[in-house]
Amino acid sequence: MSESSAVLLKPQRRPILAVTCGEPAGIGPEVSIRAAWQLRDEINSVLIGDAAFLAMIAAEIDPQIRLVALSQQALRNNGLPNFPPGQIAVIDCPLDAHVQPGLLNARNGRAVLRTLDIAINGAQQGIFDGMVTAPLQKSTINDAGVPFTGHTEYLAEKSATAQVVMMLATDRTTPPLRVALATTHLALKDVAAALTFDSLSHTIDILHADLQKKFGLAQPRILVTGLNPHAGEGGYLGREEIDIIAPALEAAKARGIAVSGPYPADTLFQQKYLADADCVLAMYHDQGLPVLKYASFGHGINITLGLPFIRTSVDHGTALDLAAAGLGRADHGSMLAALSVAAQMVRVGWAHRAHA
Structure with a gap:
């Protein structure tokens, strides 16, 4: 050289x-x-x-x-x-x-x-x-x-x-699959404590803004998982969906963001739901990423938003x-x-x- x-x-x-x-x-x-x-x-x-x-x-x-x-x-x-x-x-x-x-x-x-x-x-x-x-x-x-x-x-x-959002994506599905995370590299025992109304709201704002500015999506549609099995089962399997996630989603809707949920993570990743979505927001690393990596390993990518x-x-x-x-x-x-x-x-x- x-x-x-x-x-x-x-x-x-x-x-x-x-x-x-x-x-x-x-x-x-x-x-x-x-x-x-x-x-x-x-x-x-x-x-x-x-x-x-x-x-x-x-x-x-x-x-x-x-x-x-x-x-x-x-x-x-x-x-x-x-x-x-x-x-x-x-x-x-x-x-x-x-x-x-x-x-x-x-x-x-x-x-x-x-x-x-x-x-x-x-x-x-x-x-x-x-x-x-x-x-x-x-x-x-x-x-x-x-x-x-x-x-x-x-x-x-x-x-x-102050805050970034980790998102993995692949174009080897139709439509392209994007999965963002509300928390990143945390021990599972620490995830619930890390989920707050403010942090989740900020994550949604970053995700919405970067899908617009960096991906050219005028009104990105975001589906959000719950934290607990069956999205908390109405509070019987945890109250994070009731106390944190749902209020954050309602506030985001009031800001004009096309967000919906919380959905049970074990049933959300189906074509009938994903066909109308631009991104899924999962609550923690091993909740959403195994699905994406199964669909695309070796050809997916990691994107840092924010x-x-x-x-x-x-x-x-x-x-x-x-x-x-x-x-x-x-x-x-x-x-x-x-x-x-x-x-x-x-x-x-x-x-x-x-x-x-």
Whole structure:
């Protein structure tokens, strides 16, 4: 790789997306390179990771792939050069230890976090139109001495966003299935206490606003699950539906939001209900996501709503076993979907601002 001295960008026609390559010992680097190269005519993907390491992987995947390195200092001083579709930019974020595929090394945990910081800062400064994240290993970051719950919480903290909403989506169903969460990475015993009228109301507002602004849905229709079995069975199996969820939904309706529920989660995910919905809001992680992942695993995406920038991600983990077995075994379909949807969201945003 060589440092590019290309002319700085004019107003872009391809969305510019930062792509953090995730855990280096997993499949993140491979799927990031494959997807960025495949979509190079449509999207200006900017990979963030160890430039030499990524160059080695790219050469093994396909000698035709052209990666061009850019230092963090050059990015700060000069901005992002105008890379043509035949080249993929890489912002160099060196690792701290040698990588053995499939074998975690806590010494690289902080380097993985640095890739996120570069992407976040660039998105906030307008260098990137959005960011797409490959899977990382939470345990490695925690073992490196940095408390880390997940991408969603880290992005919220670093962007000073009080509340975000995690939504997974797939277009492999008709209509497309979107599932958002009222709570994210919480122990099940803590979920009920985390559900309040205010937090649920704010979640609904974020979901409604971003479905409009980032997905172009004029009046998004949102179905909401209950928390308890049978949506509380009229209070016999819990009162959260009566005391919190239903009042929050009525208040949202009064604000002009097309929301309905609470519905029993075990019967809601049927075509006769989903056909008239743009999104389902589930109360906790393992209530709604198993349904979506069953329908789309390997081709679904994770979207963080409420942030001041666009962020999508793959719906799978680091797949250390596949990485250890060698290149060519990982399916990059989810990364393709994450890049494509992020680009669509960018274009919807451009259109929204043009007509504002």
